[in-house]
Amino acid sequence: MKASLKAYAKINIGLRILGRRPSDGYHLLETIFQELDFADEIRLEVNRSGHFSLDSNRKDIPLDESNLILKAVNAIKPWLPEDLGANIFVDKQIPPGAGLGGGSSDAAAILKFFRPLCHHEPPLKSLALSLGADVPFFLAGGSAYAKGIGDELEPVSIPLDWTAVLVMPPFSVSTQQAYRDLRISLTDTVKKTNIPSFLRQGFAWRFFENDFERVIIPAYPQIGAIKSALLEAGATFSALSGSGSTVYGIFCSDDKARSCVSKLQEYGRIVMCQPRGLT
Ligand SMILES: C[C@](O)(CO)[C@H](O)COP(=O)(O)OP(=O)(O)OC[C@H]1O[C@@H](n2ccc(N)nc2=O)[C@H](O)[C@@H]1O
Numbered sequence: 509m510k511a512s513l514k515a516y517a518k519i520n521i522g523l524r525i526l527g528r529r530p531s532d533g534y535h536l537l538e539t540i541f542q543e544l545d546f547a548d549e550i551r552l553e554v555n556r557s558g559h560f561s562l563d564s565n566r567k568d569i570p571l572d573e574s575n576l577i578l579k580a581v582n583a584i585k586p587w588l589p590e591d592l593g594a595n596i597f598v599d600k601q602i603p604p605g606a607g608l609g610g611g612s613s614d615a616a617a618i619l620k621f622f623r624p625l626c627h628h629e630p631p632l633k634s635l636a637l638s639l640g641a642d643v644p645f646f647l648a649g650g651s652a653y654a655k656g657i658g659d660e661l662e663p664v665s666i667p668l669d670w671t672a673v674l675v676m677p678p679f680s681v682s683t684q685q686a687y688r689d690l691r692i693s694l695t696d697t698v699k700k701t702n703i704p705s706f707l708r709q710g711f712a713w714r715f716f717e718n719d720f721e722r723v724i725i726p727a728y729p730q731i732g733a734i735k736s737a738l739l740e741a742g743a744t745f746s747a748l749s750g751s752g753s754t755v756y757g758i759f760c761s762d763d764k765a766r767s768c769v770s771k772l773q774e775y776g777r778i779v780m781c782q783p784r785g786l787t
């Protein structure tokens with residue numbers, strides 16, 4: 509059996525760090541995850557060899573058991589027939605370490621693909637969370653309000669009549685290091701959530717901020733320059749996605765978005781894309 513899966517990227521619309529979870533030091537946050545129609549493609553050839561292999565067009569990501577695709581395979585394996593195997597190829601379009609959740613989305617796509625082949629129902633949400641804090645979002649995608657460590661999800665309805673311009677600089681940012689640089693202590697008081705009250709007032713871009721910008725823009729001045737360039741080019745809103753390195757601009761019209769692309773080319777790879785609703 510052959511199959512081709514799309515693993516879509518996300519952006520964070522607002523990202524507020526509220527505190528730390530005492531049990532493991534993970535950061536408590538609130539954000540709106542928005543899935544985009546920009547994706548990796550995962551091609552699989554399922555066989556009865558009991559063996560899984562992985563290859564990719566990108567050679568700068570691990571292709572061994574530390575790849576999130578093989579981690580997802582290993583997580584769901586106890587629920588699969590023992591002789592099931594697959595040759596997997598991932599055509600990476602989403603750069604790693606870009607704040608677009610590429611690896612997390614690949615992992616979720618693999619869990620969803622293998623679920624119907626299981627001999628009994630796997631605990632998909634907890635398997636997803638064991639692979640990474642962003643992975644549970646990608647099981648359903650669309651638009652979701654998230655709190656906890658990013659795993660407590662609630663679908664939300666926000667306007668989706670916009671085009672995003674993603675500017676992906678030629679460097680990655682370590683998520684773990686970015687969290688460390690925030691220097692939030694385990695004993696700091698946990699802040700209250702704000703996003704639910706923003707949504708009750710009616711969605712407006714001006715409500716949203718990404719707390720990582722406080723540490724990422726001083727460390728990577730290029731990121732601040734991209735944000736300014738997007739706003740100057742007419743974006744309604746611009747922000748860092750996740751812990752970076754991608755900066756996105758929101759444009760109300762496709763034409764306006766297209767006309768800014770040539771002005772931003774010097775900063776890195778540019779992709780124009782649309783938000784995806786729940787499917
Ligand atoms: C920055 C975001 O992309 C925003 O959506 C996510 O919070 C990151 O999620 P992710 O990449 O799936 O993160 P994981 O792979 O679970 O964790 C990577 C590292 O980031 C830190 N981490 C992650 C998520 C979180 N809520 N608090 C953390 O402190 C931990 O040190 C962890 O070792």
Ligand SMILES: Nc1ncnc2c1ncn2[C@@H]1O[C@H](COP(=O)(O)OP(=O)(O)OP(=O)(O)O)[C@@H](O)[C@H]1O
Pocket residue numbers: 568569570574575576577598603604605606607608609610611612614642681683750751752
């Ligand atoms: N399938 C995969 N695709 C991309 N990166 C992977 C994959 N598996 C493991 N990795 C490793 O995971 C790291 C993070 O990659 P990922 O694409 O998830 O980053 P990210 O977009 O910054 O994630 P997030 O938005 O969740 O913080 C990379 O350094 C990469 O080496």
